[in-house]
Amino acid sequence: MKGSRCRSANTLTLVLFLAASWILPSTARAKSLGEIVLSVPVDTVVEAGQQFLLPVRISGVTVLDSVTSFNFGVRVPLDIMLVDTAAVKGPALPSGAGFSSAKRDSVIVVGGYWTLPLANNGTLFFLRCTPKGDVPDNTSREVRLERLSQNGTLLYYLNERNKPPCTAQNGSVRVRNLNMVPVRIAVLADSSVDAGSPCSIQVQGGGLLSFSGTTALQFALTVPPALYQSVSVQGGLLPADAVTLADAGSGLFRVSGSVPNPVGGTGTLFTMQGLTKQDIPDSTVFTISIERLSDGGNPLPYARKGDQTPDCAVSNGAVTVRSPVSVAHGGAAIPARSEVTAYPNPFNAVITFRVHGPLSDGPIDATIFTVLGTVVRRWSQSTPEWTWDGRDASGVSVASGVYVVVVRNGEKTWQKRVTLLR
Structure with missing residues (x-):
C-alpha cells in the first residue's frame, strides 16, 4: 500500500486526523490481545443521483488499546460520484469530541480530539456521497483505506500508546442506474411466407427499465408497401395508436410512446399483421427496418429514461415471399x-x-x-x-x-x- 497522498484527478483521498493529549493511567497500559479492524462496507449498492452516507467503521477496540486519535486516508472514486467537503461524525466517537473538516484541493482534512480512550466499536465517521446520474448501470469501483506518510515515513492508522495490530479492510461502491440500462429494439418477422398468405411482424423491446417506471420510445419503422394487401397494428407494451402511418408511399410508420417497466424489462412492443399481396415474384425479400427520427435534420434518441438517453441497439428483420405454384401454358408461365x-x-x-x-x-x-x-x-x-x-x-x-x-x-x-x- 502506498503512503503518498493521491494526486489523481479520478480519486480523492480523505485525510482524517484526530489528536489529543491525554496520559493513560498506569493501570490501563496492558496491551490488548485482539486486533483492531478499520473497514468500509464490502459492497455498497446505491442508486444513481441519490445521496448516501458511506460509513468508515472500527471494531475490536477496547479501553486497553488506548486509542485517542486516528490518522489515515480514504480513497474514493470521483469518476462515479461526488463527495461533500464535510465528513459527518459517527456514533463511535466519544461524546464531546471535537470534530471539524475542510477541503484543500482534492483532499478533505478532518481534525478533532477527545479526552478519554476510545472504547466504542462502530462508525467513526460518514462520507456524504452522491453517485453521478450518467454512470452506467452496475458500475463498481473500489474504496480504499490507506496509511499516510510524513517526511517519507508511513504513519500508523491509529494514534495510540500500545500500538495494537490494525488491519484495514477495503470495500466498493456499486451504482445501480436503471436509467442507463441499454435499450434494444428488434424486428421479429416470419422468415418465409407464401404470397397471399398471412404475415406477422413483431417488434420487441429490451432493457425497458427506469427509475421513473417508464421508457419513452420514438423511432421510424419502414414496412415496404409492396408486401401487404393491407396491414393492421396490434398493441403490446405500446398501444396500437402509438404506431401511425407517416408516408404510405414508402411504408414509413412513426412509433412514439411510453412503455411501463415490464417484468424482466423485455416484451413485445406491438405486432403488424395482414395478408401479403398475391402477385409478389417468387423469393422476393422485404426488409423491415428501424431508423431514427429527426427534428430539423438533427437525429433524435431512440429511447429516453427520465433525463437520460441510454444506448440503444436496433435489429432489422426480413421476410422472404414464395410465389404460388405456376403451370406452363402456351410457352408462358401463368x-x-x-x-x-x-x-x-x-x-x-x-x-x-x-x-x-x-x-x-x-x-x-x-x-x-x-x-x-x-x-x-x-x-x-x-x-x-x-x-x-x-x-x-x-x-x-x-x-x-x-x-x-x-x-x-x-x-x-x-x-x-x-x-x-x-
Missing part, C-alpha cells in the same frame, strides 16, 4: 388456379375442404388463419379432404367472420377464403 374447394361457403356449423388434382406422396398440411394472420387451427394428414367445425385448436368456437385456409403439399401451395356465419 399462376395456377386454386385447387382447394370449400363447401358450403359461407357456413354456420361445419365446412368441408378438398384438394383437387395430382398430389405428391408427402403430407397435406393445412392451416386456418384470421385475416390478421393469427393461427386458428392446423392439420397434417395424407387424405385430401377434411372438415372444420368452426373451433380453434383448444375446442373454443371462433367468432363469425372471414378466415383464410392455406394448404401445402410438397412444392404446391393453395389458399382460399371462407366465411363463418353464426
Whole structure:
C-alpha cells in the first residue's frame, strides 16, 4: 500500500486526523490481545443521483488499546460520484469530541480530539456521497483505506500508546442506474411466407427499465408497401395508436410512446399483421427496418429514461415471399388456379375442404388463419379432404367472420377464403 497522498484527478483521498493529549493511567497500559479492524462496507449498492452516507467503521477496540486519535486516508472514486467537503461524525466517537473538516484541493482534512480512550466499536465517521446520474448501470469501483506518510515515513492508522495490530479492510461502491440500462429494439418477422398468405411482424423491446417506471420510445419503422394487401397494428407494451402511418408511399410508420417497466424489462412492443399481396415474384425479400427520427435534420434518441438517453441497439428483420405454384401454358408461365374447394361457403356449423388434382406422396398440411394472420387451427394428414367445425385448436368456437385456409403439399401451395356465419 502506498503512503503518498493521491494526486489523481479520478480519486480523492480523505485525510482524517484526530489528536489529543491525554496520559493513560498506569493501570490501563496492558496491551490488548485482539486486533483492531478499520473497514468500509464490502459492497455498497446505491442508486444513481441519490445521496448516501458511506460509513468508515472500527471494531475490536477496547479501553486497553488506548486509542485517542486516528490518522489515515480514504480513497474514493470521483469518476462515479461526488463527495461533500464535510465528513459527518459517527456514533463511535466519544461524546464531546471535537470534530471539524475542510477541503484543500482534492483532499478533505478532518481534525478533532477527545479526552478519554476510545472504547466504542462502530462508525467513526460518514462520507456524504452522491453517485453521478450518467454512470452506467452496475458500475463498481473500489474504496480504499490507506496509511499516510510524513517526511517519507508511513504513519500508523491509529494514534495510540500500545500500538495494537490494525488491519484495514477495503470495500466498493456499486451504482445501480436503471436509467442507463441499454435499450434494444428488434424486428421479429416470419422468415418465409407464401404470397397471399398471412404475415406477422413483431417488434420487441429490451432493457425497458427506469427509475421513473417508464421508457419513452420514438423511432421510424419502414414496412415496404409492396408486401401487404393491407396491414393492421396490434398493441403490446405500446398501444396500437402509438404506431401511425407517416408516408404510405414508402411504408414509413412513426412509433412514439411510453412503455411501463415490464417484468424482466423485455416484451413485445406491438405486432403488424395482414395478408401479403398475391402477385409478389417468387423469393422476393422485404426488409423491415428501424431508423431514427429527426427534428430539423438533427437525429433524435431512440429511447429516453427520465433525463437520460441510454444506448440503444436496433435489429432489422426480413421476410422472404414464395410465389404460388405456376403451370406452363402456351410457352408462358401463368399462376395456377386454386385447387382447394370449400363447401358450403359461407357456413354456420361445419365446412368441408378438398384438394383437387395430382398430389405428391408427402403430407397435406393445412392451416386456418384470421385475416390478421393469427393461427386458428392446423392439420397434417395424407387424405385430401377434411372438415372444420368452426373451433380453434383448444375446442373454443371462433367468432363469425372471414378466415383464410392455406394448404401445402410438397412444392404446391393453395389458399382460399371462407366465411363463418353464426
